[in-house]
Amino acid sequence: MVAPTIDREITAVVQAAIEKHGKNYDALIPILSEINHVYGYIPGKAFHEVRQQLHDPLNQIFVSEGQLYSLASFYDMLSTKPRGEHVIKFCENAPCHVVGGKAVWDALKERLNLKNGETTPDAKWTLVTTSCLGLCSVGPVLLIDDDMYGNVTPEQIPDILGRYE
Ligand code: FES
Numbered sequence: 001m002v003a004p005t006i007d008r009e010i011t012a013v014v015q016a017a018i019e020k021h022g023k024n025y026d027a028l029i030p031i032l033s034e035i036n037h038v039y040g041y042i043p044g045k046a047f048h049e050v051r052q053q054l055h056d057p058l059n060q061i062f063v064s065e066g067q068l069y070s071l072a073s074f075y076d077m078l079s080t081k082p083r084g085e086h087v088i089k090f091c092e093n094a095p096c097h098v099v100g101g102k103a104v105w106d107a108l109k110e111r112l113n114l115k116n117g118e119t120t121p122d123a124k125w126t127l128v129t130t131s132c133l134g135l136c137s138v139g140p141v142l143l144i145d146d147d148m149y150g151n152v153t154p155e156q157i158p159d160i161l162g163r164y165e
Contacts, residue, residue: 007045013038014049023056028063032072041079042072076130084119084126086164088112089143092129096139100153104140105129107154111161125161 017034021027031054035046047065054061072078076089090105109115112125119126135141138150142160149160 010043010045010049011053014046014053018050018053023054023059023061025061025063028068028071029075032068032075032078036072036078039082041082044080047072076128081117082119082123084123086124086145087126087128089128089130089133091131091133091135091139091141093132093136095132095136096141099139101140103154104142104152104157107157108142111157124164 013035014031017031018027020034021030031050032042035042035050039046047068050068051063051065054063069080072080088108090108091101092105108127112120112127114120114125114127116127116129130143133141133143133148135148135150140150140152142149142152144160144164149156152160
């Protein structure tokens with residue numbers, strides 16, 4: 001059960017996000033992004049809170065928790081589950097794939113003992129695939145937090161991860 005103070009905090013975070021981005025359908029992603037930024041993911045209670053606070057019969061704004069959850073699940077930059085201290089996003093699109101992406105992906109999974117979308121038991125690493133990061137000319141590409149790595153080889157993985165120890 002979520003503690004009442006956390007409930008109140010989520011209510012305030014959602015309220016601030018809605019005040020900042022407005023009460024309209026175009027604001028849904030920015031509002032969810034704001035919440036994701038605060039918590040590192042979107043807590044379940046936040047979907048309920050966004051639905052309630054956005055509900056506006058006068059302006060015909062109705063959105064269900066399921067729709068909000070689907071949006072959050074669709075976009076790579078949003079997460080519905082707590083993530084690790086460091087999030088590795090690995091580009092899985094074809095231009096990176098054909099220059100050795102699969103071997104790099106396998107090396108990452110093996111090194112961290114994770115599958116796509118999983119977090120290590122110590123909550124240090126989360127590994128996810130993502131679509132094109134816009135650096136196809138230097139593929140394979142991966143992003144760790146805000147650090148971009150290009151031309152990555154499987155042999156470089158221990159050294160790259162070691163920078164975050
Ligand atoms: S396809 Fe990987 S960065 Fe564009």
